[in-house]
Amino acid sequence: MGKENAPERYKNTGGRCTFDAIPEVSYDRGVPIRKKNNMLKAPENVERAKGLTYPFGMKWQPEFGQVTEVADGVYMLRMWLPFGLDHINLWLLEDGDGWTIVDTCVDMPDSRKIWEQVFEGPMAGKPIKRVIVTHMHPDHVGLAGWLTRRFGCALWMSRTEFLMCRTLVSDTGKDVPEDAITFYRAAGNDEDALERYRERFGGFGKAVSKMPDSFRRIVDREVFEVNGRYWQVITGSGHSPEHSCLYCPGLKLIISGDQVISRISSNVSVFPTEPEGNPLDDWLRSCARLREILPDNLLVLPSHQQPFYGLHTRLTHLIEGHERALSQLFDHLDEPRRAIDCFGPLFKRTISGDNFQLAIGETLAHLNCLIGRRMVMKERNEKGVDFYSQRPNAGDFETETGLV
Numbered sequence: 121m122g123k124e125n126a127p128e129r130y131k132n133t134g135g136r137c138t139f140d141a142i143p144e145v146s147y148d149r150g151v152p153i154r155k156k157n158n159m160l161k162a163p164e165n166v167e168r169a170k171g172l173t174y175p176f177g178m179k180w181q182p183e184f185g186q187v188t189e190v191a192d193g194v195y196m197l198r199m200w201l202p203f204g205l206d207h208i209n210l211w212l213l214e215d216g217d218g219w220t221i222v223d224t225c226v227d228m229p230d231s232r233k234i235w236e237q238v239f240e241g242p243m244a245g246k247p248i249k250r251v252i253v254t255h256m257h258p259d260h261v262g263l264a265g266w267l268t269r270r271f272g273c274a275l276w277m278s279r280t281e282f283l284m285c286r287t288l289v290s291d292t293g294k295d296v297p298e299d300a301i302t303f304y305r306a307a308g309n310d311e312d313a314l315e316r317y318r319e320r321f322g323g324f325g326k327a328v329s330k331m332p333d334s335f336r337r338i339v340d341r342e343v344f345e346v347n348g349r350y351w352q353v354i355t356g357s358g359h360s361p362e363h364s365c366l367y368c369p370g371l372k373l374i375i376s377g378d379q380v381i382s383r384i385s386s387n388v389s390v391f392p393t394e395p396e397g398n399p400l401d402d403w404l405r406s407c408a409r410l411r412e413i414l415p416d417n418l419l420v421l422p423s424h425q426q427p428f429y430g431l432h433t434r435l436t437h438l439i440e441g442h443e444r445a446l447s448q449l450f451d452h453l454d455e456p457r458r459a460i461d462c463f464g465p466l467f468k469r470t471i472s473g474d475n476f477q478l479a480i481g482e483t484l485a486h487l488n489c490l491i492g493r494r495m496v497m498k499e500r501n502e503k504g505v506d507f508y509s510q511r512p513n514a515g516d517f518e519t520e521t522g523l524v
């Protein structure tokens with residue numbers, strides 16, 4: 121998606137996450153700002169699919185670096201990413217004599233250059249007054265330190281995301297912890313796969329500019345003002361531990377980050393730092409909670425793909441998709457299997473190379489969720505490999521114990 125918009129030299133990266141290999145290029149391109157509501161007034165762009173409505177269409181891909189107004193005083197800035205998922209949507213909010221920005225892109229020379237152009241062009245030389253980061257993944261937090269230092273403004277972020285980010289950054293340059301090797305061996309990785317993991321370990325810090333030493337904490341349901349309008353923080357969990365969405369009732373929209381995306385189901389993974397974690401349970405509860413507390417008629421502004429209407433429908437699809445996967449996985453465990461033997465019931469595409477680690481994390485999230493529901497049990501063999509199987513009397517737990 122969107123590769124045709126990438127500068128020539130980026131086309132053969134094969135979507136690999138190679139931060140060290142990103143070339144220094146000049147991204148000399150105008151960044152025209154579209155006229156107010158220009159896109160919203162073009163009904164021929166509207167598309168509908170699977171219960172969602174896309175006011176800008178499903179294939180809308182503004183050029184990287186282009187800034188478009190999507191609601192009164194709310195602008196989308198699309199940036200290029202060196203991953204399989206090749207773009208991120210950042211948000212610029214008019215804020216009196218300056219700007220509030222939401223998310224920042226990976227730290228790489230090209231993204232800094234695009235920001236420079238945006239400062240002078242669409243942002244008209246006005247300062248950034250506050251940088252809000254939805255969550256700690258490098259495509260969101262990458263340039264937060266660089267931007268806040270440059271403008272002398274604060275980083276607004278939830279506490280868990282800020283601390284987790286600082287922890288992960290500090291791993292860069294260290295040896296791979298033995299706990300992590302034990303974790304991936306238990307999932308069924310062979311020595312070759314473990315070696316590939318060793319080589320990639322510590323990549324996080326290379327994609328993130330030096331983090332600020334202090335921050336402004338934001339918390340669930342907190343209300344703040346931008347340009348005379350109220351915005352509210354709505355927290356979700358599962359894709360990352362304390363992810364902030366930003367809801368503006370006056371504009372009837374929500375900046376949803378990676379918590380709600382139209383056609384991508386966000387990665388929900390178990391990581392070696394917390395092998396027994398149950399992030400899928402967090403994710404399912406978050407989806408249900410967002411559907412309960414937020415109105416359905418919001419324009420959803422996600423970090424990837426296109427803005428859309430149909431928040432409740434999408435949240436329902438996300439829940440149903442995972443529940444379907446959980447039940448297929450349960451059926452698959454009629455005999456003991458390793459995590460890496462469980463890709464079949466969970467993923468439609470073939471799993472290899474880049475997405476292998478992500479697939480393991482996601483598979484473990486589903487397995488740990490079934491363990492949490494007392495449906496599945498796990499046993500480690502003498503070689504340190506975990507085997508998962510259906511629990512005898514699986515499903516009778518609640519009725520037998522009376523627990524709620």
Ligand SMILES: [Zn+2]
Nearest residue numbers: 255257359378
């Ligand atoms: Zn993310």
